[in-house]
Amino acid sequence: MPTPCDVVVLLSGTGSNLQALIDSTQGGDNPARIRAVISNRADAYGLQRARDAGIEARVLDHKGFEGREAFDTALMALIDEFSPKLVVLAGFMRILSADFVRHYQGRLLNIHPSLLPKYKGLHTHQRALDAGDREHGCSVHFVTEELDGGPLVVQAVVAVELADTAQSLAQRVHGQEHQIYPLAMRWFAEGRLSLGEQGAILDGQPLPASGHLIRP
Incomplete structure (x- = not known):
């Protein structure tokens, strides 16, 4: 079995793509391992999908921050708690700052x-x-x-x-x-x-x- 590749998924909505990603890791031979799902909306159904799959679900509400850069800085700190090799955007309805994109250069998919x-x-x-x-x-x-x-x-x-x-x-x-x-x-x-x-x-x-x- 190859070394697991820890993944963090960001979403804002129902999480149908998240469900497809979760389902694809159930077979046992996929090295991708979804460590956490993070949403900027507490009511995002994707968070429930994560909980149902035993994946840590976190909320970081963008409305609690003064501007995009402050939110993105906090989001980077939260993501990095899980030390992911890959960050996946699955219906994350936020335009990301240049600093955020550079921080995950080469390991950020949409x-x-x-x-x-x-x-x-x-x-x-x-x-x-x-x-x-x-x-x-x-x-x-x-x-x-x-x-x-x-x-x-x-x-x-x-x-x-x-x-x-x-x-x-x-x-x-x-x-x-x-x-x-x-x-x-x-x-x-x-x-x-x-x-x-x-x-x-x-x-x-x-x-x-x-x-x-x-x-x-």
Whole structure:
């Protein structure tokens, strides 16, 4: 059994991606070990998912801090109590400061509901429909100081159907998120995935700009 890779997950909401990450570690051969889940919202259902799985759940309410930098400093101190090798953003609805991103350089992953670099930010499913796109999807990337702009690790493509609404498209994209996020976490935990000067590296080889692409 390889050395466990301790992971801290940050979230603000229901935690469906967290559940997929938890489920992926249940088999026994995955070196990723989720040590803690931290939320900026005490009512986030993801905290209950963590407790149900026997994972430590913590709350750090951003409203109790004077500005983003003060919150991020406290958040870094809380995360570092668990000495994680990897920090995973799973619907953490906060824009992170440059100091935070630099502190976890090369060990901070995020998932975004579009085929980056398309549709950074919010309302990605409706924007894909409005543009008449035939393909949509989701992306796992290393986090850098550019919002939704870090090197791509893996993307999953979803075909856009004529009858799709933003809700139906989102549902299929979420299904793919639950496949590729555990995959990326496992690659990192196994020592196969890292961040190099030119971008993401998998099994010693630079990944293309689009990351590892998974098509239906």
